[in-house]
């Protein structure tokens with residue numbers, strides 16, 4: 559298939575582009591490089607031997623998207639391009655709603671114009687919000703998140719469901735990610751955010767590299783076994799393969815499906831720090847700080863639907879995630 563990957567120079571998008579190319583698909587990347595580097599395209603080529611077509615465009619730019627669809631016969635779209643910093647979204651809600659909603663709407667309009675009917679959407683476990691019990695199951699109400707960022711995912715899921723209801727020949731898969739970490743085994747692709755990282759693993763990577771002094775663990779008084787938050791961390795390569803499976807599923811299907819991509823296991827912040835230290839033989843200095851606003855004590859996936867519907871199951875261990883994350887971070 560000819561697959562348009564928006565945000566294909568980003569962390570998850572680049573790993574997905576690699577898996578798509580390995581599986582024989584033609585990849586067209588659209589990425590405005592607002593939080594990614596152009597050299598990622600070179601690195602995708604180094605890993606796969608194939609250079610994806612690359613358009614440095616903003617998905618809100620309808621004319622630019624139109625030109626991409628006119629140039630390539632796009633069979634499916636995987637939509638990653640979005641603002642994703644939870645804390646920043648609380649400070650700048652309008653920017654988040656404008657960017658994330660407008661990008662998705664523009665993309666769907668251009669897809670409609672060109673008769674493209676396969677859509678894989680980058681959603682998040684945050685759509686389950688604070689009220690559902692874990693493990694999260696897809697049939698639970700996914701209508702309230704704790705941040706404007708998360709709320710853009712809730713809203714776009716709804717827009718897509720409404721669009722599918724009106725267009726029964728369309729197929730959309732809403733992939734609800736848990737916590738992707740780790741990096742490509744080549745060490746060429748990984749999570750390398752601009753500025754000080756918000757997320758746990760890139761922060762640990764910078765501490766390990768000596769670029770940051772110590773990790774602050776946000777809260778050790780949660781009602782969890784060791785007092786720190788528990789999350790469902792999964793290897794980014796497993797996550798990328800999940801997109802490939804979703805694409806294969808959507809190929810000859812119609813309708814909309816939400817699917818969790820997680821391992822089904824909860825790991826605490828302290829356990830992850832300890833796993834990183836053991837896997838890489840590096841000490842990570844840390845201190846306990848106050849809780850971070852909006853963090854939930856614990857959640858993880860019910861991973862059954864991904865298995866039965868997509869034939870997908872996470873393969874990599876927490877040790878693999880920690881080793882590969884450091885293999886990338888030490889050269890980043």
Ligand code: UDP
Nearest residue numbers: 756757758759761774775776787827850853
């Ligand atoms: N966390 C932390 N220190 C940091 C960054 C994150 O203790 O510098 C914790 C955070 O409170 C949460 C977990 O690590 O419990 C995962 O946070 P992350 O931002 O990576 O993902 P989230 O689950 O918030 O999407």
